[in-house]
Structures are given as C-alpha cells and as structure tokens.
Amino acid sequence: MAKLIGAVGTSHIPAIGKAMDQGLEQTPYWKDFFDAYPPVRTWLDEQQPDIAVVFYNDHGLSFFLDKKPTYAIGTAPEYTNADEGWGIQPIAPITGETELSWHIVNTLIDDEFDVTVCQELRVDHGLTVPMTLLWPNEQYRKIKVIPVAINCERHPMPKPSRSYKLGQSIGRAIQSWSGDEKVVVLGTGGLSHQLDGARAGFINKEFDLFCMEKLVSDPGALLGYTNADLTEIAGAQGVELAMWLAMRGALEGDVKLLHQNYHIPVSNTGAGLMLLEPA
Amino acid sequence: MNAARNPLDTVTFDGPKATQGYNLNKMCYSFNEASAREAFKANEADYCDRFGLTREQKDAIRERDILRLLELGGSIYYLAKFAGLLGLSVQDVGGLQTGMSTEEFKQKLVRAGE
Structure with a gap:
C-alpha cells in the first residue's frame, strides 16, 4: 500500500524563484525566509518520497478564462514550465506520474468531484517555485509530481470547505493505492495578501498565525469561512488558503507539527512554511 | 483595521467582470509570449485593436x-x-x-510584520 508520509505548506511567490535565480538567498531581505527551509529539505532527504501531490493555482499560464477549471488534475508523464511574461526563468521539466494519478481521478469522480483531467499541462510558478525551493539544484526532477490546480482567480471559486474535502478524497485515494510508493502532499500559496486595487499590500499577520495554528490542531475551525470572508480578512489573494486546506484534508486525522516559519514580507505576502507528519 | 476590512476597496473579479474584461485579459494573457510583448511595444494602439479593446480600456492601457x-x-x-x-x-x-512610491509601499509591507 502507498504511504502518505507527510505534508508541506509553503509559499509560491514568483519573487522567490527570481531570488534563487540570482543567488540572493543570503541577502538581508531574503535570509530569514530561506533559512527556514533546510529542516524541511533534510526531512525530505531522510524520508525520500517517490511522489508529490501538489495543490497549486495557475496564474494564467496553462489556463486562461476561455477554459478555467474549478479543479484540475494532471495525469501526464511530464510537465513543462514556460515564460510567464515577467521575467522568472523557466525551469527544466517536472517529472510526472500516470498510475496513481489515474487512481486519484477515479476516486475523485467516485466521490463526486468532477475534476478536469489534463494529459498535458504547463505548470507555472505556483507549482515550480515550491519544487525548486524544496528540492534545489534540479533535485526536484527525481520526484514524480501530480499537480492539482484550484481556481483562485475568478469568482465563483470553490468553497474553502470543498477544497478541504477534495484533499480528503485525494488522501483516501493515496491510502488505497496498491503501489508501495511514499507520497508527500504540498499545499502552496498564500498566506494573506492582496495585489489588486487601493487595498494592495494588505497583510493580516494575526489571521495567518491563527490559520497556521488551526491547520495543525483543528482544521474544522477554518471551514466556515467563505471566499468573501477570506477576501475581507486575508486579502483578495488570501483565498489561496484553499491549497493549504486541501493539503491538510489529505492528511486527515491528528498530525505532528515538525517545523514551521512565518515571515513578512516576501514580495507582497505573509509567507508561511509548515511541515506535518501523521501523528 | 476597519478601513482595511472594507470590501468596497476591492473589485471582485467575478463573471460579469470576466465578461467585461475578456478581450483586455486575453491581450494581457498573450504577453506570456516574447513575440507578443515585442509586437505590443512596437505599436501599442494597433495591438490593442487586434484584441478589440474598448476605447476606455485602450485609454487606461x-x-x-x-x-x-x-x-x-x-x-x-x-x-x-x-x-x-x-x-x-x-x-x-x-x-x-x-498613491505611494515603491519605497513607501515596501515599507508598508514591512510594517505589516511588526
């Protein structure tokens, strides 16, 4: 049986990718942010997961408004990155996974999550930045990735509680898979931030810390928020909490917090990092 | 805190907004391609017309x-x-x-962490 070994929540801001491109990790602005990552990399190195299920949102690379899935999952053997228009260097292809991917698709549809299934998908910084952060120097290429995209751009968006349930269904799919792979789940994005309008630059540290605590101890406490609530409390892009909820849903039950960090600001956001293991 | 929580400060990007902005967003989506960015820079007005932007959208661009x-x-x-x-x-x-300088805006972000 496949084993769900743990989960990582991490920011996916494009500026992180640029900072890594330019070797700025130890400069004053970035040091505190990057210094939080080695313990997570060490854990990944010790655990040697075979597969990573990555919850992310596409910011207009693969999905435009012409066809914008609410939830989408990849089932491809490889995923490419590409120019996003504002200067982050595309990275070498991400390795995909096809067998567990299809098993997850079957489970999701059985559970009445009618996802869009993608046999070809270009993945943007939402997925690539976490991969390069957690597995630098192209080490990410040894991990097989299953991308799961959540619409965080155009309302209506899936309810936060629904994304948690999506994660639960994917967690059950992993646990019921006949293979013997070790699987890690990544929740990416967030935490509070707003890029658009007169309220640009809004960050809510108190709420972010509350979310990080509840994600560990009592995720149910976060499931009553609507996307309108999150927009108000955590900023228009604070709705990216959806990916962290999906991650936590996959790791259902009690968890052990192995490492966490919270840093303001990284670009326009409050950047969270969290490493969880099943208790 | 009250002002910051005022949702009126934010335009909700919903279905009607997505309808209104479709051509504008489609043009900006094209900027993923370097050749499109060059074409825009070469003749902005012509590039906007190619995507059917409204006069107001063209003015704002x-x-x-x-x-x-x-x-x-x-x-x-x-x-x-x-x-x-x-x-x-x-x-x-x-x-x-x-309405801030970039430096003032960066300071505002730093203050959010204090």
Missing part, C-alpha cells in the same frame, strides 16, 4: 492606469503580465495603485 483597468474588467493575474512587460514589479504596481 495607454495611461498605465491599473486601478481603472481593474474597474474595466482586468484580472490582476493578467494585468501583472502587462506590468511585467513595462518592467514593473508587484511593489511598483502596489505603489501605483495606492
């Missing part, structure tokens, strides 16, 4: 008026690609939208 572009149906994800084409960072864009 010409004036680099991000707040107005949001009102006219722009999604910040695609407008970010327009900003990137102009060589602006998200902090530059934050400053433009809030």
Whole structure:
C-alpha cells in the first residue's frame, strides 16, 4: 500500500524563484525566509518520497478564462514550465506520474468531484517555485509530481470547505493505492495578501498565525469561512488558503507539527512554511 | 483595521467582470509570449485593436492606469503580465495603485510584520 508520509505548506511567490535565480538567498531581505527551509529539505532527504501531490493555482499560464477549471488534475508523464511574461526563468521539466494519478481521478469522480483531467499541462510558478525551493539544484526532477490546480482567480471559486474535502478524497485515494510508493502532499500559496486595487499590500499577520495554528490542531475551525470572508480578512489573494486546506484534508486525522516559519514580507505576502507528519 | 476590512476597496473579479474584461485579459494573457510583448511595444494602439479593446480600456492601457483597468474588467493575474512587460514589479504596481512610491509601499509591507 502507498504511504502518505507527510505534508508541506509553503509559499509560491514568483519573487522567490527570481531570488534563487540570482543567488540572493543570503541577502538581508531574503535570509530569514530561506533559512527556514533546510529542516524541511533534510526531512525530505531522510524520508525520500517517490511522489508529490501538489495543490497549486495557475496564474494564467496553462489556463486562461476561455477554459478555467474549478479543479484540475494532471495525469501526464511530464510537465513543462514556460515564460510567464515577467521575467522568472523557466525551469527544466517536472517529472510526472500516470498510475496513481489515474487512481486519484477515479476516486475523485467516485466521490463526486468532477475534476478536469489534463494529459498535458504547463505548470507555472505556483507549482515550480515550491519544487525548486524544496528540492534545489534540479533535485526536484527525481520526484514524480501530480499537480492539482484550484481556481483562485475568478469568482465563483470553490468553497474553502470543498477544497478541504477534495484533499480528503485525494488522501483516501493515496491510502488505497496498491503501489508501495511514499507520497508527500504540498499545499502552496498564500498566506494573506492582496495585489489588486487601493487595498494592495494588505497583510493580516494575526489571521495567518491563527490559520497556521488551526491547520495543525483543528482544521474544522477554518471551514466556515467563505471566499468573501477570506477576501475581507486575508486579502483578495488570501483565498489561496484553499491549497493549504486541501493539503491538510489529505492528511486527515491528528498530525505532528515538525517545523514551521512565518515571515513578512516576501514580495507582497505573509509567507508561511509548515511541515506535518501523521501523528 | 476597519478601513482595511472594507470590501468596497476591492473589485471582485467575478463573471460579469470576466465578461467585461475578456478581450483586455486575453491581450494581457498573450504577453506570456516574447513575440507578443515585442509586437505590443512596437505599436501599442494597433495591438490593442487586434484584441478589440474598448476605447476606455485602450485609454487606461495607454495611461498605465491599473486601478481603472481593474474597474474595466482586468484580472490582476493578467494585468501583472502587462506590468511585467513595462518592467514593473508587484511593489511598483502596489505603489501605483495606492498613491505611494515603491519605497513607501515596501515599507508598508514591512510594517505589516511588526
């Protein structure tokens, strides 16, 4: 049986990718942010997961408004990155996974999550930045990735509680898979931030810390928020909490917090990092 | 805190906004391609016409008026690609939208962590 070994929540801001491109990790602005990552990399190195299920949102690379899935999952053997228009260097292809991917698709549809299934998908910084952060120097290429995209751009968006349930269904799919792979789940994005309008630059540290605590101890406490609530409390892009909820849903039950960090600001956001293991 | 929580400060990018801004967003989505960015720079008005932008949207593009572009149906994800084409960072864009210099906007972000 496949084993769900743990989960990582991490920011996916494009500026992180640029900072890594330019070797700025130890400069004053970035040091505190990057210094939080080695313990997570060490854990990944010790655990040697075979597969990573990555919850992310596409910011207009693969999905435009012409066809914008609410939830989408990849089932491809490889995923490419590409120019996003504002200067982050595309990275070498991400390795995909096809067998567990299809098993997850079957489970999701059985559970009445009618996802869009993608046999070809270009993945943007939402997925690539976490991969390069957690597995630098192209080490990410040894991990097989299953991308799961959540619409965080155009309302209506899936309810936060629904994304948690999506994660639960994917967690059950992993646990019921006949293979013997070790699987890690990544929740990416967030935490509070707003890029658009007169309220640009809004960050809510108190709420972010509350979310990080509840994600560990009592995720149910976060499931009553609507996307309108999150927009108000955590900023228009604070709705990216959806990916962290999906991650936590996959790791259902009690968890052990192995490492966490919270840093303001990284670009326009409050950047969270969290490493969880099943208790 | 009360002012910051006022949802009226934010244009909700929903179905009607996505309808209004479709062509504008489609043009900005094209900026993923280097050749499209070059074509825009070579003749901005012509490039806007190719995508059927309204006069108001064209004016706002010409004036680099991000707040107005949001009102006219722009999604910040695609407008970010327009900003990137102009060589602006998200902090530059934050400053433009809030009437601050980029440095003042960065300081505001730092203060959020204190």
